[in-house]
Amino acid sequence: MKILFKNANILDVDTMTLSLGSVVVENDIIKYVGKDVPLSSYGQVIDCEQNILMPGFVDAHCHSAMTLLRGVGDDKTLQSWQEVVNPMEDSLAKDDVYWGTKLAVLEYLANGITSIEEGYFVNDEIIKAVEESGLRARIGFGPTTRDYKGSLEDFLQSQLDLFKDVDSNRIKPCVFVHSIYVTNTEEIEKCVDFSAKHNLPMSIHLSETLEEVGNCTVQNGGLTPPQYLESLGFFDRKTLCYHCVNMDKDDLQILADYNANICTCPSSNIKLASGIAPVYAMQNKGINITIGTDGASSNNCLDMFKEMFLVATLSKVSIKDASVVHAEDVLKMATINGANALGFNCGEIKVGKKADIIVVDIHCPHMYPHDNLISSLVYSARGSDVKLTMVDGKILYKDGKYTNENIDLIYKKVNEIRERLKR
């Protein structure tokens, strides 16, 4: 089926310019981008009314089902937060993870997020929810998954097997080493071996808190978390490191040397008081920086517009220079950089790319005047400005309505689950 988007303000993430024109999507691929309206027979024609047509956001780090724990443990220290959150997570039923992921899907689609990197547990339920949703996702598995029993190699293989029958075009696996503070050296080494054997990328929470950094240096002969991981061959793999808040220049140099990708999660980091990531320093090292929401339990909503605003402004205030980390930079982080880190052929509006497309309303008060819409995308817009979300050529959300999701059932289920968890 062929779909025509006409009268659109098309964002080119290379040049960071907007130009009026059309986009043609055939099946899952962008077939035309330009000023003209190609003559053809279309299954659907969408008049964008000069709204912004841009690549969907890539949320490069999220624990989707933690939507179930939204507002649990707010305004508490990280330790007190864990004391409330962990027992509730332990009592999650398999099915709960499915419904929590479904609630996250509603937020992703409404807010224009088309790809995610997921790291939680009960992966069969997560895969089921993501497959149904139509989202693009890289889903992590590893030894901290609650389901882990017996030999680690066997467990990893059984997790990888879960992906056998999924649409590998949309859903891919990665090895998720939760963090150095809950995974021991032997486990990390086995994960690296497994990742190498199956040619899988790896992800990890890294240098999120000062406590993590301090404990690592004490326990590992003075090595910082990146130095410790380097000694285990971790960075020889294709890696994505979440948070990276408490890193000095030497730490960042290691990540740069190995072409590691970083995912910054600003709202989670400030709400949990972990710190402000040195994004400007990361840029100066040439590191591929992506953006993640982390999860509704710590951030507390899955809106990449909020995160983009924060990446830019927190960078400015943390080094007292309003001229660093521009709107254009964070728009790339939230789109093409994320796609590159996750290994998906999307994140830009170009012929041959996967059709992961969103339309953002510019006919609302906070987007006027229309003189600098790139700035307004980052500093004024919000998730609710998204009018349409297409993933892999399929329209999954349009004008407040979902194509695949039964919102009333999801709302009912998550309220019931939360009531049960509280007991």
Next chain:
Amino acid sequence: MKILFKNANILDVDTMTLSLGSVVVENDIIKYVGKDVPLSSYGQVIDCEQNILMPGFVDAHCHSAMTLLRGVGDDKTLQSWQEVVNPMEDSLAKDDVYWGTKLAVLEYLANGITSIEEGYFVNDEIIKAVEESGLRARIGFGPTTRDYKGSLEDFLQSQLDLFKDVDSNRIKPCVFVHSIYVTNTEEIEKCVDFSAKHNLPMSIHLSETLEEVGNCTVQNGGLTPPQYLESLGFFDRKTLCYHCVNMDKDDLQILADYNANICTCPSSNIKLASGIAPVYAMQNKGINITIGTDGASSNNCLDMFKEMFLVATLSKVSIKDASVVHAEDVLKMATINGANALGFNCGEIKVGKKADIIVVDIHCPHMYPHDNLISSLVYSARGSDVKLTMVDGKILYKDGKYTNENIDLIYKKVNEIRERLKR
């Protein structure tokens, strides 16, 4: 006319609890708040569908017409920002300020802001726009107003005269000393005298940047901005101090001793790299803290939900303690504290209070589960969740429609003005 809100989740800002019930408004006043549905004949009955009914937000510091300059001077140092913004402001026609204020009104109402403190220039145009809008406002005038010519006393009197025929129930004047860096000692003293003579409150930008603090101490024998103002009798007046980012404990003690009010503007402060205000220290001094957007040229959208999120989370990260400055605290800052600072009888849902009421949607993905809606108001909600905005007993915005505003004309005008300013 009597209006009934039924089936509402009513926020009590004293106890910070929500309870299901009804609210009755008669003319401009809240007449009933409780579980029952009082029998009466109503001109209008609104079923709130269990959404949150709460006081409208008080935006305690804004330069409304700077919506015209949204996205001008982004990603620049404060000095470069001023070099771009100031000439454009200088070339604003009288009429432009009216249209810029109208655009801000659209944002205020859509985002649930019912009262503002305004500080700009061409006050006759501002008053006209605010009167038409139905908003509640305290509007500042002072020597930095562009229109200032001749003797300061005469000018101040002429400005005060502008308020003669306005609805004093909704619109009140205050003396706006822009800042110590653009107003000299003699002018500040004359403003204090005028304020005392006419029993008017006073407002000022204070200790916004380190540069301001440094210059003040150099030019005034080592006095910090609060010490300098104290020496001029400024704090003997009822005062509202904007920003207060770069203040130490002694500075804050001065403000506490004089019962000065503070307005914190977090998004502007981080975007312009001014710093993070010591809100937790302000709380510990018992200071009445309010929240402001500052203006679309520096923040870049007039959404108090965004500001509430930032006040709480920036406080946490700046002192590395996630347990300080709670959701409940910032909800008070954004409502009742603002009303108290501005001297308006609103900011809470109580019998006898002015009917400044908003209804916030809880039936959207980022507000589920419904277990901790106070948290979700601060950490998850956004301006677009506002379904209804009532000021002074009048519904000014409902389900995306404005009662008084011609949005297409406003949009057209502000785009034209911006095109002209760029030349």
